[in-house]
Amino acid sequence: MKLNLTGDVSSVTDGLKAVLENFAIQLSQDGYPIHVKNQKGPIxxxxxxxxxxxxxxxxxxFFRALGLWLEQVNKVSEFDFTENPQFDMSGVMLDASRNAVPTVAEVEKFLQRMAVMGLDTLMLYTEDTYEVKEHPYFGYMRGRYTFExxxxxxxxxxxxxxxMIPCIQSLGHLREALKWNYASTFKDTDDILLVDKPETYEFLENCIKAASEPFKTKRIHIGMDETFQLGLGKYLEQNGYENHIDLMNRHLQKVVSITEKLGLKPMIWSDMYYPLFxxxxxYKDENGNIEKELAASIPDVQLVYWNYYSKDQAIYEKDITNHKLLGSTPIFAGGAWTWNGLAPNYGKAIVTTEAAIAACKKEGVKEIFVTMWGDNGAETPLSTSFPILQLFAEHSYHKEVxxxxxxxxxxxxxDGHFDDFINLKLLDETPGVMQNNMxxxxxxxxxxxxxxxxxxxDENVRGLSLGEHYEKxxxxxxxxxxHNPKWEALFDFYEQLARVLSEKAExxxxxxxxxxxxxxxxxxxILTKLEMIQxxxxxxxxxxxxxxxxxxxxxxxxxLDIRYGGVITRLDSVKYRINEWLEGTVSSLEELEEKRLRHDGPWEIVDGLVGGNVYHRIVTAGNFSL
Structure with a gap:
């Protein structure tokens, strides 16, 4: 197909080539005429x-509108419709710190899909996966991005x-960055920086410069979430106990002074201020209000309220209202649930997104983004996020979806069928698991x-017929x-995972x-079956x-090679042990003499799930590493 675009195309000319190539469309003066107007108002x-x-x-x-036009022209001959953007910013945060670091080419493909969806902001979450020249061990052998x-x-x-907005950490979640000796003088605990140390702020200034300089934006996300052990490591030894709110404020003020010096506008995750609510x-006065002095002492940053856990709209509304008590409406961050394990948790992603975005619209939140974490290894391919990104995108242009x-x-x-992607949730949402895998x-x-x-x-799966579930x-x-030729390799991987589990599950x-x-x-x-599983x-x-x-x-x-290799080599040892027993070399297999108990890890304290944990707690009851 050929198109002849006339009118206000100067601001989109550079991006048109990339988008149109993806749809096998050419620009030509003898193409189908489309007049383009760039003006305030709806699409x-x-x-x-x-x-x-x-x-x-x-x-x-424009790129969303072009996609809509191309989609509709293949369905109906004439149409006329408008869309009203619901938010000033609607974007994506892509985790590039949990093993997987997307290539530049992959980021470009990702940006193309975002543009056609109409999502206008991308953050690459980089804990230590960006180059800081003053600290050569920062991100060493971790796939860090260069400035270029x-x-x-x-x-x-x-x-x-x-x-594109740089998204880093400037207090916690820095275990990989702080594990080298260069950081020994400015770390509080294994993953938290040492507040008040001059070396800490020299290090952070180097990091913030390196993270922000490649980008045109003046916005930066400086993290600071989940620092539950703040002040309880080396800081405690050197200074005694201090309340974490006071430590947060003092540290944040010092980091904000760095961002001000560099002309940047920072945002932070807001969870370490939740005790105020x-x-x-x-921290509240006799009228139940947050003390004015305390609220005023929080440095001038945008707060990012993250929540991707509840299906109750009222919870999000209450939390947003609480954030407003600190002086401004927060940015909201939801979740695509790409971090469930090997497969996406679409059930939970959809119901939490629906509730959260409804609350954002009601409470006047103007900026939202969806997170794509890669917890515990980034085992789930990032492309599985696209159905949830589409959900966020449609909510970004319609009141109801x-x-x-x-x-x-x-x-x-x-380029795929939504229902086929959604079926990937069945890898985890199995018999024994509650609806939507909440x-x-x-x-x-x-x-x-x-x-x-x-x-x-084993005791968790007894009686659930999971082998039969995975076989189907x-x-x-x-x-x-x-059914999805553009995603053949993705579905081939997940088909093979189901095939393995059809035999291995029980x-x-x-x-x-x-x-x-x-x-x-x-x-x-069974030895023959173990060979096949291997x-x-x-x-x-x-x-x-x-x-x-x-x-x-x-x-x-x-x-991940090591994880797969662990499964393969352990299966080899299982066969070895069984052969020892069959040949009479040993009179019993102690591993099979033990009574089986339900797995009692932190995930197993609630109903409606088969199990969950981080890798090293799944593979052994022993001490996986010293």
Missing amino acids: RVVNKNGHGEITFEKPVH ELKACDDYAEKLGIE TENSK TIDQVAERFEFCG NTSMTSKVLLYQDSLIGLY LVSVLERAKA IGLVLKEVYEKKDYEQMKA SNVDLLRQKHRKVWFAANKPFGWEV
């Missing part, structure tokens, strides 16, 4: 009497009307990594792979039952590797 998309019209305010609105790489991403984003807060609308738009913007069961992760002979989760899911994902239960019956013939048959796990590793290297730098994959 308008028209096709009547053999010509089109697009009206937009911000450049990213970040600038290339920012330049590309600008063409598409997308603002509690009903019985010691249906899932059918999201699915229809995703077919165009995401308690975040990591079923597929724990069953892939748990040891087949020790079986820490294999064919579902096989059909999805055929193999520990079978092993123990056969052992207790002293059924030697059946145990010999081969299929290695094939899964290869398929996962293909998806990883298509999107990410190589650094970080070694972690």
